[in-house]
Amino acid sequence: MARAPDTLNKRATVKDVARVAGVSAGTVSNALSGKRRVDSQTQARITAAIEQLGYVPNLAARGMRTGRAGTIAIFSSMPIAVAGGQSRLGFLMEIAASAAESAMQNNLALLLIPPIADPATALGTIGFDGAILVEPSADDPYRALLAARGVPTVLIGPAAGMSDPSVTLDYRQMATLLFDHLVELGARRIPLVIGQSARASNLAFREVYRERCATLGLTPEIIALPEADGEIGAERAIDAHIANGGAPDGILVPIDAMATGVMSALRTRGLSVPGAVKVATRYDGLRARSETPPLTALNLHLDEVADLATRLLVERIEAGSDTSDVKAPDPELLARGSTLAG
């Protein structure tokens, strides 16, 4: 069987296929896309010709005609290397990996867009049909740009008053789930170790924490730390806190890097987990899982979240119309060794 000489000659076009199959170019196009009926006999001749010539459609040409790029983009506005480091990478990439998969199921490919110095000009060189923004801040530089350009956009994050449709993550629910779990297991003095920035997640956790404490008659102890200080910062802070006021019987520490630090502090102080102190964190990443004992955390169903976001985006792209928000699946408590005696 003669192979088409791929490298030397130019790639076969739809016209070549048409000639070989003895039909017109339009018919080949219809056969390929299935947009119109084509006789099964001609269909067969066309597929034969395609096979014979090793025809591969030119996607740029198709894209020009249809106005579709065949890609969607996922943006990480936060510098991966800096903020959160590898934990954040984990969170983001777990989403990206799943989004890539569901995009592919919609015949789309996923573009990974890193944070860049000059978003505006860079966006001019990249074509995509829609965008997913992960936990954008209120003043996210990309959001404005995308909106101005009329690119369909879907957010993953809190249901703040942003205009774009989003897969909403319910931080309040997460906070409640974790806090109540600690309380149910008997903890009564439960400091909250949390980031001090105004990110939605931090705010929600503080809010719920205060409310629940008030309801249950517990004394709130909020230890707010710069996120950038991460592990070490949390270790020192909780250590100092214990030195001052004695040991708690539970600690709620949503950010996993801080949780690692807290665990270290407890270890060096000889406070057993979960015997003396029960610890819970939010994101069930590598950190939480490889602690000793492994940390109680939440299954956020990020794969489903990514899938939902992708589907929402596809819908929005195809319908053109606005679509409503979608709630992320309920987070699920993963009670592990850091709260349950084993």
Added chain:
Amino acid sequence: MARAPDTLNKRATVKDVARVAGVSAGTVSNALSGKRRVDSQTQARITAAIEQLGYVPNLAARGMRTGRAGTIAIFSSMPIAVAGGQSRLGFLMEIAASAAESAMQNNLALLLIPPIADPATALGTIGFDGAILVEPSADDPYRALLAARGVPTVLIGPAAGMSDPSVTLDYRQMATLLFDHLVELGARRIPLVIGQSARASNLAFREVYRERCATLGLTPEIIALPEADGEIGAERAIDAHIANGGAPDGILVPIDAMATGVMSALRTRGLSVPGAVKVATRYDGLRARSETPPLTALNLHLDEVADLATRLLVERIEAGSDTSDVKAPDPELLARGSTLAG
């Protein structure tokens, strides 16, 4: 200043810009690309017109003309969710994140291609100018497809006899570095805990391990395990090994998931690290860093590796010619608490 009505009217084209600036379309194109000189006065008129109309080039049309998609793709042939789980995700995504950044510096965007059931048809829907394959196996399904389609490809991995240019990772060097480190610190009985599959990395580590043992007159003890059993598998295996033959004074365990398992086993047996046993692993990911004590590992300079691969690929795309292999930067020993006292 009147904004161009983005949403209602069609997007401005190069012709519109030309009309407003009082020049021809070709000149606008030249002004944009800089391929030919254009008078500074006209240049100014054109940029003004672009600004006024909010012109954004249609990338599909450009791509059709130039034959460039403006993207490169990075492939993970291994199912992310399965093999290696989150550690592998870390490794891969560390590379992907860096590659995305350097791609952007070359005015390219990075496509994240997940492993999929039917690579052939999926590739037909995605356009890209080149591909990066991370640690492809010998029978990688993508490699054949990409080669057949004549897509410039760059490999990240061992310098096996693959035809494509690659950024070569020197597994032998990594193995030597880690093993010798353990020996230098006085370890004499150093089992190797390793994956049993025929992946290049495993082979190289075993090879070097045997050679060095022979040279130094040490008794080799190779514990080969199914990668899929991961953490737990390694924990059980090393425990059994110790039960049978007594405690070693060093352990070389390249795969980080297995290293975590080994650490657990040592902990439950009350063997102090690094006092009684020194432990070293290869990839300096989240796992290695958040162990207690943190694990001695290698800085593989994955950011530079990704950058090299991207640059190599760009070169190959632009030159069209074959390019030679590039050696990855030398791995650097990160001696941490798991081998160093203090």
Added chain:
DNA sequence: GGCTCACAGTAAAACGTTTTAATGACTTTA
């Protein structure tokens, strides 16, 4: 003054596909 040369610009072709309007051929309906 004739010759060439560089310069800045233009008109039109070309890229490969999808879509539109038109065309027969054949079937159904009146």
Added chain:
DNA sequence: TAAAGTCATTAAAACGTTTTACTGTGAGCC
């Protein structure tokens, strides 16, 4: 049997760029 409707197909237009070949125009050189 004529009119109206399907059906599969086609020729040509259209998408928005870049590139090619060509055109004046004025400068420099002998």
